[in-house]
Amino acid sequence: MAAYDWSEDVFEAMRGREIATVATVPDGGLTRLLKRCEADAGTRVITLTTEEEGVGVLAGLWLGGQRAMMALQSSGVGNCINALGYARTLRAPCLMLVTMRGQWGEFNPWQVPMGQATRPVLEAMGVKGFPVDRAEEVGETFAAAADLAFQGDFAAAVLISQRIIGAKGFGK
Amino acid sequence: MSGSNLIRRRELVTALLARREGALVVPGLGSPTWDCFAAGDSPEYLYSWGGMGLAVPTALGVALARPERRVLALTGDGADGHRQPRRGRRANLAILVLDNESFGETGRQSGLTGAGTDLCGIARGAGIQETLTVTALDQLDALAELMFHTSGPTFAAAKIALTEEPWALPEKDGAVIARRFRGTLGL
Numbered sequence: 001m002a003a004y005d006w007s008e009d010v011f012e013a014m015r016g017r018e019i020a021t022v023a024t025v026p027d028g029g030l031t032r033l034l035k036r037c038e039a040d041a042g043t044r045v046i047t048l049t050t051e052e053e054g055v056g057v058l059a060g061l062w063l064g065g066q067r068a069m070m071a072l073q074s075s076g077v078g079n080c081i082n083a084l085g086y087a088r089t090l091r092a093p094c095l096m097l098v099t100m101r102g103q104w105g106e107f108n109p110w111q112v113p114m115g116q117a118t119r120p121v122l123e124a125m126g127v128k129g130f131p132v133d134r135a136e137e138v139g140e141t142f143a144a145a146a147d148l149a150f151q152g153d154f155a156a157a158v159l160i161s162q163r164i165i166g167a168k169g170f171g172k
Numbered sequence: 173m174s175g176s177n178l179i180r181r182r183e184l185v186t187a188l189l190a191r192r193e194g195a196l197v198v199p200g201l202g203s204p205t206w207d208c209f210a211a212g213d214s215p216e217y218l219y220s221w222g223g224m225g226l227a228v229p230t231a232l233g234v235a236l237a238r239p240e241r242r243v244l245a246l247t248g249d250g251a252d253g254h255r256q257p258r259r260g261r262r263a264n265l266a267i268l269v270l271d272n273e274s275f276g277e278t279g280r281q282s283g284l285t286g287a288g289t290d291l292c293g294i295a296r297g298a299g300i301q302e303t304l305t306v307t308a309l310d311q312l313d314a315l316a317e318l319m320f321h322t323s324g325p326t327f328a329a330a331k332i333a334l335t336e337e338p339w340a341l342p343e344k345d346g347a348v349i350a351r352r353f354r355g356t357l358g359l
Contacts, residue, residue: 021236044236046236049255052225052226053225053226053229053255054229055226055229056223056225056226056227056228056229056230056232056233057229057230057232057233057236058233059226059230059233059350060198060229060230060231060232060233060234060235060236060237061233061234061236061237062233062237063218063230063233063234063237063350063353063354063357064233064234064235064236064237064238064357065237065238065354065357065359066236066237068233082223082224083223083225083226085222085223086220086222086223086226086346089222089223089346089347090346090347090349090350091346091347091350092350
């Protein structure tokens with residue numbers, strides 16, 4: 001059975017909410033969504049050198065009146081910790097779509113420390129976590145997180161389980 | 173130290189901002205923010221007391237959201253002077269690094285530009301064609317031209333002296349600063 005494609009649901013939720021920019025350091029699980037965004041003339045993809053820059057770019061777009069989101073791997077959340085305090089102090093919305101590593105069936109032990117710390121770290125910085133482990137529920141979870149973020153000027157992160165993405169392996 | 177750091181930062185910032193002609197300004201945390209406030213308060217300045225490294229990314233976001241407005245990121249060599257908008261992105265963004273070759277805010281420890289890091293070279297490598305190194309106030313016309321009257325991303329580094337300036341502390345509440353700034357854009 002083909003895996004359910006949640007990226008289309010997220011893209012539709014983005015369009016319905018005028019989220020027209022995605023700032024990203026890409027991850028395998030984000031490929032379809034990012035390609036969908038790149039193919040859309042009305043959506044801007046900004047490639048970052050490090051994830052923390054994305055917190056500034058999102059704040060700047062909001063300051064200028066546009067909605068944006070970040071798409072990143074859970075390891076990149078670690079690169080954002082101090083920057084998340086910036087969004088919180090400005091009380092700027094900060095919406096993150098995070099694909100998890102180091103979690104469900106992870107083969108690479110180097111991914112486990114940050115993967116396991118992702119949600120506690122986000123919550124320590126005041127980011128509301130929206131974990132989701134069923135592909136069919138990613139779109140509605142993303143929509144709920146986006147509404148919370150943009151209606152209330154909060155930071156929110158959708159955490160897409162590695163159970164959905166699929167644990168990687170080296171040919172085994 | 174290169175020995176070329178002679179410009180007084182407050183003089184330069186005050187003279188430059190007097191010629192900004194409606195450009196929005198995103199000063200980095202600490203001294204660039206105090207410099208802007210000392211030059212005269214404006215709701216078009218997004219003051220910051222924290223968020224090291226985020227002035228240029230934030231200014232990029234503002235510039236992308238508001239292509240009709242010029243946006244100036246004013247930062248330091250120790251904060252995020254090395255960050256550039258990505259290659260090929262045509263943001264209406266000017267970046268000015270106040271370069272004293274030191275971490276002035278934290279005790280004047282040596283910075284990287286005094287040891288040979290070339291900020292204008294980094295900018296050109298990131299695809300910003302128009303760059304300028306400013307070593308004296310008599311370059312103000314050229315600097316204002318590059319910052320405010322050139323389209324697309326531009327970059328300048330000003331060799332400022334390591335000076336002790338009087339405190340000039342603006343509003344501290346980030347939520348207030350942000351909403352005041354948005355208010356100038358009708359948001």
